[in-house]
Amino acid sequence: MHTIAIINQKGGVGKTTTTVNLAVALARAGQRVGVIDLDPQSHASLHLGADVQRDAPTTYELLTSDVSLGEVWRDTEEGVRLAPANLDLAAAEVELAGVVGRELILRDKLQSDAEVFDYVLVDCPPSLGVLTINALSAVRDVLLPLQPHFLALHGLSKLMKTVGLVQSRLNNQLRLAGVVLCMYESSAKLSAEISADVAEYIAKLREQGTIGKSAQLFEQRIRRNIRLAEAPSFGQSIFRYDPRCNGAEDYRRLADEVLAVYASVPRELIAA
Numbered sequence: 001m002h003t004i005a006i007i008n009q010k011g012g013v014g015k016t017t018t019t020v021n022l023a024v025a026l027a028r029a030g031q032r033v034g035v036i037d038l039d040p041q042s043h044a045s046l047h048l049g050a051d052v053q054r055d056a057p058t059t060y061e062l063l064t065s066d067v068s069l070g071e072v073w074r075d076t077e078e079g080v081r082l083a084p085a086n087l088d089l090a091a092a093e094v095e096l097a098g099v100v101g102r103e104l105i106l107r108d109k110l111q112s113d114a115e116v117f118d119y120v121l122v123d124c125p126p127s128l129g130v131l132t133i134n135a136l137s138a139v140r141d142v143l144l145p146l147q148p149h150f151l152a153l154h155g156l157s158k159l160m161k162t163v164g165l166v167q168s169r170l171n172n173q174l175r176l177a178g179v180v181l182c183m184y185e186s187s188a189k190l191s192a193e194i195s196a197d198v199a200e201y202i203a204k205l206r207e208q209g210t211i212g213k214s215a216q217l218f219e220q221r222i223r224r225n226i227r228l229a230e231a232p233s234f235g236q237s238i239f240r241y242d243p244r245c246n247g248a249e250d251y252r253r254l255a256d257e258v259l260a261v262y263a264s265v266p267r268e269l270i271a272a
């Protein structure tokens with residue numbers, strides 16, 4: 001099972017859009033996929049068409065009570081299983097403040113979960129609080145969506161520091177799988193410049209080893225596409241909303257690239 005947290009402390013860079021559409025693309029490619037929504041905004045849950053007001057356990061109960069992940073998973077129309085969030089999750093940060101081992105709750109619940117998945121994707125909020133730390137403690141891989149504008153690299157070193165701290169203290173398996181450029185405008189000179197900067201940054205991370213040693217800049221960029229921005233309000237992935245648009249094509253290709261990357265990971269690493 002591959003576990004991937006989609007993180008970036010910067011808001012609105014494409015985390016949720018990537019989590020949802022990559023998850024659905026992987027499911028359409030025959031993979032068994034789970035999506036865990038760890039953002040109180042619950043955008044991933046809404047994007048997947050879930051009723052977040054329904055009286056059923058969510059990731060809030062998962063993190064703050066003895067509810068198991070098995071009790072939280074539900075089916076979606078998109079062929080992925082979902083552990084939904086709602087606004088209650090906003091209280092988790094405060095409620096967990098005094099709890100010993102609060103960073104490892106998701107890890108423990110994921111480890112004891114009986115469901116079989118090929119991929120579990122965790123959508124994180126735009127902050128580096130206890131929710132994101134829970135995600136980073138529970139997964140092996142970090143996927144970083146980045147919007148190529150000036151200052152895009154600015155927050156990266158802080159982010160990599162946090163990932164490094166979690167790796168050394170809580171999860172020595174953790175590594176940066178890669179960066180995916182979102183809302184890419186191929187006509188803009190800036191986009192090309194920023195991608196070159198990101199590629200250089202990743203090359204440096206690879207040289208340094210540790211968390212960045214197998215990091216990559218995914219070849220497939222996600223172009224700016226209005227259909228991707230419209231789909232969430234219909235509670236549909238891009239593949240149901242408009243399967244022929246550029247956005248669908250980009251996420252389909254990103255999923256192919258992800259599948260190829262993981263197919264080439266040696267088995268002993270996957271088992272670890």
Ligand SMILES: Nc1ncnc2c1ncn2[C@@H]1O[C@H](COP(=O)(O)OP(=O)(O)OP(=O)(O)O)[C@@H](O)[C@H]1O
Nearest residue numbers: 011012013014015016017126183223224225228229
């Ligand atoms: N490639 C794209 N083209 C056009 N619009 C996009 C694209 N990707 C995302 N968007 C839109 O940009 C906005 C921000 O995207 P998204 O919600 O995925 O970011 P986020 O990083 O999850 O935000 P937050 O930090 O608030 O969780 C959304 O309205 C989304 O529909």
Ligand SMILES: [Mg+2]
Nearest residue numbers: 015016039043
């Ligand atoms: Mg989001």
